Amino acid sequence: MFAEENGLKGDPRLQAISQAIRVVPHFPIHGIMFQDITTLLLDHKAFKDTVDIFVDRYRDTHISVVAGIEARGFMFGPSIALGIGAKFVPLRKPRKLPGEVISEKYALEYGTDCLELHVGAVQPGERAIIIDDLVATGGTMSAGVKLLERVGAEVVECACVIGVPDVKGQCRRIGKPLYVLVEPRKADKCYPD
Template structure:
C-alpha cells in the first residue's frame, strides 16, 4: 500500500539554487514516480475525505499539480488562483507584500461561495506569503476554510504563523535547512 512509501526518498536536494545559501527541495523525482505521486494524492484525500470539502483552491503553478487530482479524489471543484491578467472572467485580486517587493493573486469572482468548504493546496509551505494571500481571497467570498495542505513544509521558516488560524496539514517536514 502507499502508506509504506517514504516520500522524502523522492525529494532531491539541490544546494545553492536558485541562489547561494539556499537548499532547494526538488519535487520532480516524486512526480516522475507514479506510486509516490499517487501516495501524495491518497494521503491528502484520506485526511480530508470525511470533511465535506466542496472546493480545492491552489495558486499557480506547482499547487495545481496536487490540487487537481485531490479535487477529483474528493469529488470537489478545482479553483485556480493565478497571477494578474491570466484569468479570462471577472476577478477578485489580493495584493500582498513580499520580503523584496509585492505581488498579486486573482481568482474568478464566481468560483467559490459562502456555503463552500475549502482546502487550499500548494506543494511547499515556506514563509507562508502566497498561501496567506489565497486565504484572504477565499475569505472575501465568506467560504469556510477547512485547511491548508502541503506536500512539504519548511518548518524552520515559520510559515504556519501566517496561516491565520487555518489547520495546516503537511506530508513532509523539514525542521532545519
C-alpha cells in the same frame, strides 16, 4: 501539523515521498535550497501516495472546493479534488485568468507577488482547502486564505507536501490549520543551477 503527528508516524510512504524530492541549491537565487517536486511527479508510486494521503484526510470532511496555488499546487489539487468529489479552483499569478478577478498581494522569501481568483468561482459558504507544494514563510497561503474568505468561503485547512521545520509558527500568519506531509530535504547531491 505534520502528517507524522496525525496517525502516520512511521508510515513508509512519507519517507518515499521525501526521498523522491530533489534539492537544487541556490535556485532561484543564491541561498535558497529549492525543493523540486518534479522528481516526485516522475515517481508514480510516490506521487500516488502523496495524493492518496491528502484524499484520505479530506474525503469525509464535506469540502466542496480544492484551491490550488500556481503553479505547483496545480500538480496535486485537481487529483485531490477528483478524489474527494470537489471542484478545483486555481489561484493564479497576475494576468493569467480571463474575466473578472480579485487580487491579493503577498511577500515571499525572496520578493513579492500576487494571487488572483475568478469572481464567481467560489460561492459564499463553500468549504475549501488550499493546496500547494511547499510552505516557507506562509505568505502565499495567507494570500489564498484572504482571497477565499473575501468571497465568503470557509477555509477549513491549508495543506502542502513540504513544510519548513518551524512551520507551526507559520500557522499564526496563515490563520488556519496547516497540514504538512514532509520537512524539506537537505542537499545530498549538487544539481546544476
